[in-house]
Amino acid sequence: MNKIRLGFIGAGALATTLSLAFKQQGFKITAVSSRGFESAKTLAERLDGCRAAADNQEVADSADLIFIATPDDVIPVVASHVRWQKGQMVVHCSGADPVDILTPAKKAGSQIGVFHPLQTFAAGLEENLKGITFAIEAQEPLLTQLKEMAQMLGGNWIELKSKDRVIYHAAAVFVCNYLVTLTSIAADLWESIDVPRDKAAGALLPLMRGTINNIESIGVTSSLTGPIARGDSGTINKHLTALDNINPNITKLYRELGLNTIPIAIEKGKLNKSQAEDIEQILKQ
Ligand SMILES: NC(=O)c1ccc[n+]([C@@H]2O[C@H](COP(=O)([O-])OP(=O)(O)OC[C@H]3O[C@@H](n4cnc5c(N)ncnc54)[C@H](OP(=O)(O)O)[C@@H]3O)[C@@H](O)[C@H]2O)c1
Missing domain, CATH: 1.20.120 (Four Helix Bundle (Hemerythrin (Met), subunit A))
Incomplete structure (x- = not known):
């Protein structure tokens, strides 16, 4: 399972914590991109074997499972601008947004999902993921994959439907x-x-x-x-x-x-x- 290659579009607070935690669990993080090059470079330097990508397409082309870890409003823009490949897995990490903002990836034949860690990641502080809950949404086989990944990070998971995400997230606020x-x-x-x-x-x-x-x-x-x-x-x-x-x-x-x-x-x-x-x-x- 941890043979699958991960890529991160977005190199902010959440991407930093998640990518480092997955790396610790033996996953290969192939590439990371950001709006400017600087944050991607800073994060890639901390992830042995990972490159700072010049653009989001380079991340998508290098990995099996891609986390879109940009601000929520940017996720649909990224999803529609990248050329996804059949058989890829594309996941966003927003608490409130539905899975179908990734529809362009689904239309290209990718599996799509949501992987929301119910934790706060203040920039520069790597919070412990142990014991937290991940709100997951996807269809099989990606669903099982994401549940297992949550458990590997020491977390629990709940399945959450798109229609319930906004209330779930308002409670977290x-x-x-x-x-x-x-x-x-x-x-x-x-x-x-x-x-x-x-x-x-x-x-x-x-x-x-x-x-x-x-x-x-x-x-x-x-x-x-x-x-x-x-x-x-x-x-x-x-x-x-x-x-x-x-x-x-x-x-x-x-x-x-x-x-x-x-x-x-x-x-x-x-x-x-x-x-x-x-x-x-x-x-x-
Ligand atoms: N922070 C939390 O506590 C938390 C908790 C749970 C879930 N989340 C979710 O995680 C996601 C990311 O949040 P965050 O707090 O990590 O945000 P963040 O710290 O502001 O980081 C956002 C990252 O996205 C990059 N970015 C912006 N536009 C981009 C584009 N068009 N293409 C590629 N990269 C782009 C930014 O690049 P630059 O660095 O160059 O600006 C930055 O690296 C959101 O969906 C959020 O809802 C966050």
Whole structure:
């Protein structure tokens, strides 16, 4: 299986992590291309035996399985500009896009698929792929091939249909991208009380880690603590007043998140019906 030759169109954050991980598993990475030559060159230098291709066609011509790891909007452009060969495998790595953006490759006789690692790859940081989930879509025999490749990287897989991809990806945005947004908001609030942002982030991190550890060990609902879980409406009122003085937009967000937190507190069993109604009224004012 790891005799198949891999090629990467795109040499950014995801291509770097995936290609290095596959290389470690014994796959040959034949060629890598990018929009400019520089990133392809940098990545190829890290992959023994791999060349930086002058264009995407060179990657397609050199490999059995080609990963299109460009920005999402560029994938259909690449798919329609490259001359694919019969019997090749062409895969994109977008979370939200359907498999049929690769239709030009299918029409040329290639098998097409999606291989989306549910992980965040910040540029320059090679995240561990072990234990992550890959959302895979393809027809046989490519489907089995991609499942096996996910397992070789130490990951799990789920099969995901094109019609479900957007919701799947929106959920990922909540826990990943918006976690960054929430952290940034919290750091801004601390800055308003004269704690520098970097110090704030350092102090808030153990709290965030503690929450994630709790979710892992006791589940989502049991992990909820804080004023809504306790029914402390006085504290919630104080928060709203203080936040309004700093930035009313943040108060709006606090209200919205709070309203979505009430059902969790009820499910946890700590908030009775009348407390829940009180808090709902305060948050809706
Ligand atoms: N980053 C993540 O956390 C993550 C996680 C899961 C899935 N994904 C998916 O992975 C894919 C790549 O994302 P990324 O974050 O790795 O993006 P990225 O870091 O911005 O890298 C994109 C790469 O595509 C290259 N590129 C742009 N236009 C091109 C073209 N026409 N032909 C060839 N190469 C081109 C860029 O070249 P230059 O370097 O020359 O600009 C760059 O190397 C996306 O589909 C994304 O949804 C990303």
